Amino acid sequence: DAKTTQPPSMDCAEGRAANLPCNHSTISGNEYVYWYRQIHSQGPQYIIHGLKNNETNEMASLIITEDRKSSTLILPHATLRDTAVYYCIVRATDSWGKFQFGAGTQVVVTP
Amino acid sequence: DGGITQSPKYLFRKEGQNVTLSCEQNLNHDAMYWYRQDPGQGLRLIYYSQIVNDFQKGDIAEGYSVSREKKESFPLTVTSAQKNPTAFYLCASSPGGHGTDTQYFGPGTRLTVL
Numbered sequence: 626d627a628k629t630t631q632p633p634s635m636d637c638a639e640g641r642a643a644n645l646p647c648n649h650s651t652i653s654g655n656e657y658v659y660w661y662r663q664i665h666s667q668g669p670q671y672i673i674h675g676l677k678n679n680e681t682n683e684m685a686s687l688i689i690t691e692d693r694k695s696s697t698l699i700l701p702h703a704t705l706r707d708t709a710v711y712y713c714i715v716r717a718t719d720s721w722g723k724f725q726f727g728a729g730t731q732v733v734v735t736p
Numbered sequence: 737d738g739g740i741t742q743s744p745k746y747l748f749r750k751e752g753q754n755v756t757l758s759c760e761q762n763l764n765h766d767a768m769y770w771y772r773q774d775p776g777q778g779l780r781l782i783y784y785s786q787i788v789n790d791f792q793k794g795d796i797a798e799g800y801s802v803s804r805e806k807k808e809s810f811p812l813t814v815t816s817a818q819k820n821p822t823a824f825y826l827c828a829s830s831p832g833g834h835g836t837d838t839q840y841f842g843p844g845t846r847l848t849v850l
Contacts, residue, residue, distance in 0.1 A: 657836065668740075668826050668841035669779070712778070718836050721786070723769065723794060726778035 629713045634731040643700040645730055647713030650694040655718045660698045662709040703734045740842035742827050747847045757812045757845045759827030768810035769828040822849045
């Protein structure tokens, strides 16, 4: 599975949109982009995933560039409860087993 | 109420003792996984099982053992052979083990070896 690069940390004001970048320049055509988040001392929570089209659900939007080498997770109206580590993961459709979790981005939402 | 449960939330063990962590799911998922997380680190895969009575080693299986006798249960035993067992242990499940299947995680068990 391709490697991802995320900034180690970022701050966001409550009520504003949080835009979390992820670089996956070596992504292959059969690899999906997944986003999870982990609130301190809890299990990771699935947020969203996509292959090449932009995706939206009740939690977030995922914007994937046309060349698929990077993506952005958007939390439209950040709340204090969105403070967490956010993980961007790429995973091949023919992959079995693990999700490769890196260090992620520590997002702190401030009042 | 569907989901994945792990028990206990906190576990203390004396050095040299084996300990078993519980993981149960009622999502009717075929695949289940165990990960380990150390402070400030990402998750590392210990074992996974794609179907009942079958399981495979992950990246850090040494010192651990698992069983998958029932679809809904995937217990992890941390043996005395595991040199540094203090960590946060996470169980996950997915509909299958295929790359397009999303994994859903339990709340975790924090193991401390005294």
